[in-house]
Amino acid sequence: MLRSGRERLLHWPFEARLATKGLLTSAEALAGLGLLLTPNPLVARFDYWITHFQIAEHPTDTLASWTLRAMQSFPVPTQHFYALYLLAHGGVKLVLWRKVVWAYPAAMVVLAGYVAYQLCEFVHAGSPFLLMLAIFDLVMIGLVWQEGRALRGRAQPAA
Numbered sequence: 001m002l003r004s005g006r007e008r009l010l011h012w013p014f015e016a017r018l019a020t021k022g023l024l025t026s027a028e029a030l031a032g033l034g035l036l037l038t039p040n041p042l043v044a045r046f047d048y049w050i051t052h053f054q055i056a057e058h059p060t061d062t063l064a065s066w067t068l069r070a071m072q073s074f075p076v077p078t079q080h081f082y083a084l085y086l087l088a089h090g091g092v093k094l095v096l097w098r099k100v101v102w103a104y105p106a107a108m109v110v111l112a113g114y115v116a117y118q119l120c121e122f123v124h125a126g127s128p129f130l131l132m133l134a135i136f137d138l139v140m141i142g143l144v145w146q147e148g149r150a151l152r153g154r155a156q157p158a159a
Helices: 005-037 040-057 062-072 076-097 103-125 128-155
Strands: none
Touching (some): 040 076
């Protein structure tokens, strides 16, 4: 079936969005893999290299100063948590992006596990970043649930 000019024009942004989403999701998974395989001192040196020029030019730069301070207290278990978080998050989203039906409930279970862990760590450490991640993942669970319902609805034959 041939598409009209308007349909082709509207389909292009849809395809571009899918490609961009796939690229960003792949980058998230690769970042997690990189964090998992990179020794902690090398991550610290990389962070210093990225931020020290900005801090030298602008000593009051909030983001660069915060990043440098955060890296000074970035122990290996925290690095592994973020690595596994990014790897699992990106991997789950890659499978969801492919619209694999079984992945929707599995993704909700994985995300719920992360929420539970993040909330326990928040209570223990008090990091607002962990609370923010938990809220983000709760929103993602809702979106995954909604999308899974819509996908199952389209897959069901009309009675």
